[in-house]
Amino acid sequence: MATLNRRRFLALSGLSAMGAWLGTASVLAAERDAAGLLPRNLWTSPRFASSPFTVGVASGDPTPDGAVLWTRLAPQPLEFGSGMPPRPLLVHWEVAADPQMRQVVQHGASLAHPELGHAVHVELAGLLPARPYWYRFSVADHHSAVGMTRTLPAADAPVDLLRFAVAGCQHYEEGHFTAWRHIAEEPLDFVFHYGDYIYEGASQPGVRSMNGRPFTNLRNHVGEQTYTLDDYRRRYAQYKTDPDLQAAHAAAPWFVTFDDHEVDNNWAGAQDQDGTPSEVFLLRRAQAFQAYYENMPLRRSALPRNGHMQLYRRARFGRLMDLHVLDTRQYRSRQVPIADRTQVESPARSIVGAGQEQWLFDGLADRAPRWHTIAHQVSLGNYAREKDGVIVSSDDQWSGYLDSRRRLLEHIQRTGQGNVVTACGDAHRHYASDLVQDNRDSGIISSEFLATSITSGADGQGEDEFARNTLRHSPHLRAVTDKRGYVLCEVTDKHWIGDMKILDQVMQPGGTLSRWRRYAVEHGRPGLQEA
Incomplete structure (x- = not known):
């Protein structure tokens, strides 16, 4: 050959x-x-x-x-x-x-x-x-x-309305992909998949605990934990045989980015969470990257080369909106304990890397589009809760990389356009939040819609004690719920609207879809308003 x-x-x-x-x-x-x-x-x-x-x-x-x-x-x-x-x-x-x-x-x-x-x-x-x-x-x-x-509108074309869905975290074992069927039936311009398209682990047989309750897999993964290219290919194939997921792919164009489970839970840069030597982990990462490219509708510019994959990119929807798709895994520093404030706040650590950060800053400074949407994987919101008498937040989200977070919010505030909204996922819950600086009285700078999972977490418990705990300790968080679904986004000249959809169940087919919360951001006036 x-x-x-x-x-x-x-x-x-x-x-x-x-x-x-x-x-x-x-x-x-x-x-x-x-x-x-x-x-x-x-x-x-x-x-x-x-x-x-x-x-x-x-x-x-x-x-x-x-x-x-x-x-x-x-x-x-x-x-x-x-x-x-x-x-x-x-x-x-x-x-x-x-x-x-x-x-x-x-x-x-x-x-x-x-x-x-x-x-x-x-x-x-x-x-x-x-x-x-x-x-x-x-x-x-x-x-x-x-x-x-x-196709997209011409770069200088007037656009009255954009409609898109934000979704991800689709654990095959933890529910039916009913949300994808509903997304397929929405009239959309595109879908943004924020990551965790597959889950890499082997099935756990029998009864296990989820959300403090007994849980048995709805359906099981084929094969053990994914390490080789063949393993990852088969795992993607198993997910992609689902008819609801196929329907959503066939219904509209997608912008995709990976999070952690496309490779390994909580991986960061060249390191996994298990202490595997970097040169060994990078062999696995390269195979996962190839399988991801093979199974996603990506351009040749994303074809992995020398163990690297170019995923951050930008799309312009006429004069109405620029979409900035990020990669917060490949360039990030390794996670550190959230209690180690010196490291958490260190300017030497980044969640996006210097090159991607400058690319993003340059894009957000462009005054041509009416709106800017940052499409990324993990929450920019600094969500806190009490655990064992201590206030904690996540070391795997932007809250674990505070200097990166502060620089981004400062840049958004300095450009002064009041037109930036972020859309993300990973937390397996809907969050709607305003974004402020953690180290000073900045006022509301931007807002975030964090989309819950398609299935990860199974049916969920709604507005549970975890949600109430987080709301108590996160003053700019407006709402949070443990249910499955997606966020339907509508962008017009005056408003950026997030319509947060939930399903009553995913462990049984035919779950009923409903609106949970709907918030709007007015152009030039940062902050969530009920819509």
């Missing part, structure tokens, strides 16, 4: 872009004749006993003229190798202006490489801005489901 270097990978992937304006057959012939780029071991006549599109389709990272289309071939998704031979093959794709796929506007073919788990990432270009498109894949007489994506 020929070596798959970056230049060759880009060239082969480029078949799909060329196919958008040339016939697929002529593209393949031109490439073969000009450069001999098609692999010598190409599987030219693939046959499948059943559909290879078992893990669905997705789109992501839209631009004004395109988006990424994704699928992965996996006729036997829970087997190592997914039932695929170790040979590359061509997967055809179509993009249409209608859901019936009658008005095809682009089509092409892209190579599914065994080196990348037979995933396909098609980077579209040349589409019209601010409109929906439908797409599907085909191979060997099998067709995928039809997905819908949406």
Whole structure:
């Protein structure tokens, strides 16, 4: 097999872009004749006993003229190798202006490489801005489901309304993905997934404790804890076979970022929580990064290189909003005990790293968009509670990196636009909070909507003692509840609104969705208002 270097990978992937304006057959012939780029071991006549599109389709990272289309071939998704031979093959794709796929506007073919788990990432270009498109894949007489994506508005276009969902923390064992089905039914411009797409651990058989009550898994992970590339691939495949998750992916484009469980619980930079030598942990992290890229609708700019993955990025929604997607895992300093104030407040420690911080500051200073939304993983809110007579907060959130937190809030206040809202998750509860400095009387600088989990934590207990404890010791926290769901966000010229949705149950199918709280932030006037 020929070596798959970056230049060759880009060239082969480029078949799909060329196919958008040339016939697929002529593209393949031109490439073969000009450069001999098609692999010598190409599987030219693939046959499948059943559909290879078992893990669905997705789109992501839209631009004004395109988006990424994704699928992965996996006729036997829970087997190592997914039932695929170790040979590359061509997967055809179509993009249409209608859901019936009658008005095809682009089509092409892209190579599914065994080196990348037979995933396909098609980077579209040349589409019209601010409109929906439908797409599907085909191979060997099998067709995928039809997905819908949406291009961004032109950078200088007026936009009256944006609607998007914030969601994540979807533990497969702890509930039905009912929230994803409801998200699929919402009319959305995009979905932001804040992380914990998978959970890396092995199943715990029998009865265990959750929220102080007996709990038995709804469904179990296949395999032990994930360490190898094959382990991670199979875990993603198991999650992606869920029909509700597939429906949400097919319904709208996604912006994704990882948190900790895509690699290992509470990892930070080059270190895990178990004391594994960094050079050993980085081997595991590299395999987790590759599996993440293979299974997400990400651009080639995110393809892992030398153990690094470029995930922080920005999207502009006309003149209405800029979305700043962060990576608070890869560049962060190691966690320290929250009681060690010298370390917690040390300017030598960061949760985002110097380069990403400057990139974020530069973006937030831009006065072109009406609103700025920081889309990240863990809470910027400094939430405290009493435990064993001591006031504590989390060492794994921005509260464990106070100098980073202070610098960001100071920058937001200094720019003086009153137009920054943050959206995040990880805590398995809904939080709605105003953001203030912890070390001085700053007044309200910004506000945060922290979305609860899709399933992690199972049915939950609502506004429990943990919530009441946290509210007592976090004066700028407006509301918190232990229920599953998501945040539906609406952004207009005057208001940024967070509609916090909850389900009455996830351990049984068909949970009822309701509104828990709804808050608005008025442009130029930081602070949550009931809406």
